[in-house]
Amino acid sequence: MNKKTPTSSVSIPKRFITHFFTRKSSALLIWLSAIIGILAGAMSALFDHGIIWISELRLQLIASFGDSDIPLWIVAIPISSFMAGLAFYLTHRFAPEAGGSGIPEIEGAMEGMRPVRWKRVIPVKFFGGLLALGSGMALGREGPSVQMGGNIGRMISDIFKVDQADAQALLAAGAAGGLAAAFNAPLAGIMFVIEEMRSQFNYSLTSTKSVFMSAVMATIVMRFMSGQDAVISVTHYSHPDLLSLWLYLLLGFCFGVIGLFFNKLLLAAQDMYLFIHKNKRWRFVSVGLFLGAVFGALSVLEPQLAYSGLELIPEIAGGHYLSGALMIIFLFRIVTTLASFGSGAPGGVFAPTLALGTLFGMLFGLACHALFPELVTEPGRFAIAGMGGLFAASVRAPITGILLVIEMTSNYEMILPLIVTCLGATMVAQTLGGRPIYTQLLERTMRISMRQKRQEQARKAMVHLERNQR
Structure with a gap:
């Protein structure tokens, strides 16, 4: 009995360790x-x-x-x-x-x-x-x-x-x-x-x-x-007037339409680049050389049109641009975002989308301030709501968009207008037949992959046939 005691005491932790490190644990x-x-x-x-x-x-x-x-x-x-x-x-x-x-x-x-x-x-x-x-x-x-x-x-x-x-x-x-x-x-x-x-x-x-x-x-x-600071430093807004919530819903409706066309343009840009380089390396690299030259010049001449756009958001929400400048930057940043992301460069579209949403949101806020000055006292609130609106319409992930904006800007009291904006954007995008951008991109990738496999199989079959004929 005494000889078995040490063995039993050792087997207990051994069994525990074995169970802990099992693949099903x-x-x-x-x-x-x-x-x-x-x-x-x-x-x-x-x-x-x-x-x-x-x-x-x-x-x-x-x-x-x-x-x-x-x-x-x-x-x-x-x-x-x-x-x-x-x-x-x-x-x-x-x-x-x-x-x-x-x-x-x-x-x-x-x-x-x-x-x-x-x-x-x-x-x-x-x-x-x-x-x-x-x-x-x-x-x-x-x-x-x-x-x-x-x-x-x-x-x-x-x-x-x-x-x-x-x-x-x-x-x-x-x-x-x-x-x-x-x-x-x-x-x-x-x-x-x-x-x-x-x-x-x-x-x-x-x-x-x-x-x-x-x-x-x-x-x-x-x-x-x-560091623990928020990614974007903007004004911390208080709760907006409840009577103004319908304006945030209208902003969401606008984003639903914009998001639908934005997704179509992203896919069209990728198809255009594929038509240009045809997946040939020297052509693909040539596209990169050209884009690098263009954005190198833009980063010096007009930096608002280059980079991810995150550094632009505090300036937009802070009211540093007039409506005319906001419209010009918005339209040109759509072009630069499509040119960059559509090319297949190793980079994301989250941040540029947030910047575009902020630009249009601020434009909408300025228009509402001009029409309803007593109801809309701070147009920057619409810029914050706009960050999540275009994201929700394009990616079709409204809760993610709401949380992302709140955590990035620490504007926790903007949660209600954000919910209203993102809900409106998602409803309109879905009603118009829009689909999540990443789902469409995956489907496109699979189609291209299958086509390339068929072409490769056909090429191998032709080579095999030629060898047999010889």
Whole structure:
């Protein structure tokens, strides 16, 4: 009896450890999600700091020619052209799926339709995104953060050899962590997976907790590395007059129409670029060289039309532009956003969409202030509501849009007008037959992939036939 006692005392923790580290253990999945969140937060923070560093380095290099007779916008052309061209080359050569925002790729991977080659995608998306965004293109950092976060989730899944269901949960957890860290918005990161990826996400208590854990840990790491301030510093508005809520609903109706056409233009821009480069590398890189040159010049001449647009939002909401200037910037930023995102550059469209929504919201607010001066005293409120309106209409994720704006701006008292605006935008977009942009982008990617496979099979069949004839 005495000899068996030590064996039994040792077997209890051994059985516990074996059970804890089994592939089916929910506790293990939660801990893996925490690791994923930490890595996704660190990756997003490094990506953010890298964009700032490379952008400042580019501007310092341009400014060093200030004493010469050459205009600075001409100096910016070859520098930005080289950066963007290199980003396009890295993407096409090593990981074509790293082009664009990457969010449709994550959604496709969750459905088992797209591969996740994390060994290629993570470095290509990181360095390609730094070069593309640093060159001045109108792209956001959230798409790369989501895709890199999702790929980190798959990396951890492969390392620990979890089963397919758990691997999908960790993929979703990584995506949530990436978005939460990109915008310092944990609730929006969680809701984005639950709301936007609802058709792909396997709802269960464990998978939902995994998403929560990753988003929380990613946000903690991001705030530790970059600070706890809100991403966008704008005026904190109080509750608007309840009698003015119908104006926010009308603003949402406008965004429903705008969002429908905006999505169509994004898809048309991608088709136009595909027609131009036909997926040939030298043509694809040439597109990058050209766009880099254009946005390099714009970043010096008219910086309001370049970059992601997040840095423009405080100026817009602060009333620094008149209505005429707002309209011009709004129209031209639509063009620059389409030109940048449609090209397949490694960058997202979240941030440019938020900037466009803010521009139109402020325009609408100024018009309402002119028509109803006693009812609308602060047009900037409509700029805040507009941030979520276009996002809700385009992505068709209204709750994510509401939470994203509140967390990014700390305007918690704007929740009611935000709900009304996003609800109106979603209702009109759905009524007009609009579909979520990322769903359409995934479908387009699958069509192109299937067409390329058929062409490759036909080419191999022709080669085989020619060999047999010889």
